[in-house]
Structure formats: structure tokens, C-alpha cells
Amino acid sequence: MNTARQYWIMKNEVTSYSIDDLVRDRQTCWEGVRNYQARNFMRQMCVGDLAFFYHSNADPSGVAGVMRVCKAAYPDDTQWDATSKYYEPRATRERPVWERVDVECVERAPRFVPLAALRDEPALQRLLLLRPGSRLSITPITAAEFTLIARMGGDAGISVTTYTRKRCRKFSR
Secondary structure: OOOOOOEEEEEEEOOOOOHHHHHHHOEEEEOOOOOHHHHHHHHHOOOOOEEEEEEEOOOOOEEEEEEEEEEEEEEOHHHHOOOOOOOOOOOOOOOOOOEEEEEEEEEEEEEEEEHHHHHHOHHHOOOHHHOOOOOOOEEEEOHHHHHHHHHHOOOOOOOHHHHHHOOOOOOOO
């Protein structure tokens, strides 16, 4: 098990579940991941890891906030629910196929960071998110990339240490 803090970008369609929903709920399970590579990234997540909440398929798409992993990967119950759009007929309780993690809200980004701004930043050109054809809903990023994106989002003095120390609280806009 990895004990070093890791950093992630986690995408979700804004019409399905947005940063506003996470701010309201304060905590949620990140379910419905149905890509093996994204699932494998999720399996690497540890409690305390930080992730950007990225609004995908939005106008514009981009980084909307920060969240923290508060429960490591565990079986996604939706894979056994025949009425769920995430149902997986191959999955059994003894051999689950899909997993999820729980995340908690750290904060809504003071300034939304659109995809175009990420693309324009030379230091971010290695992001998996920016690769042509990349559709992964979960991708790792470095601590330096995390700090740079946080600064682009309006936290001029932010560091990963600052985010690590922040406690979840109700955020208002």
C-alpha cells in the first residue's frame, strides 16, 4: 500500500454531479467508474490524497474545486444492482469488478480553471487530461502540477500542505 500523498484529477459531468452538489453534500462516493485504467488509478488512492473536481462535458469544461479522498477503494455496490445503469453482470460479491472511493469537499475553486487555460500553460503539457483522445475519468498529477493548477484557480499562496490541513466545512458562494 502506498503511503505517500498522491494527487489526482477526477472528472464528472456537471449535469450528473457537480462541485455544487459536493459542496452541499460535503462528502460522497465516487461511483460508476467503468474504465479499467481509471479503476486501477482509484485502487492506488489513499485516504488524504487530494484531487481536483473537474467538470467534464460542460461549457466550458474545467477545474471547479478541490476534494480529498476520505475512504480508500472498496467495491462499488451499483455493479450488483440490476436496475442501475452501472450494473455489471460479471460481478459477484466474491469477485467484484468495479470499485469506488469516498471523497469530501475541501473547497470550491475561488476561480474556475477552464480547459483552455490548462492547455495554454506550458508546465501542464504532460497532463494525461490534455492528451488527444484521453477520456479517463481519473488521472494522476504531480504535486507541482497540483500547486500550479490551484494557483490558477485563485489560491495565490496555496501549497499542497495548506490543502492537506484544511478541514471540510460548508462552503457558500
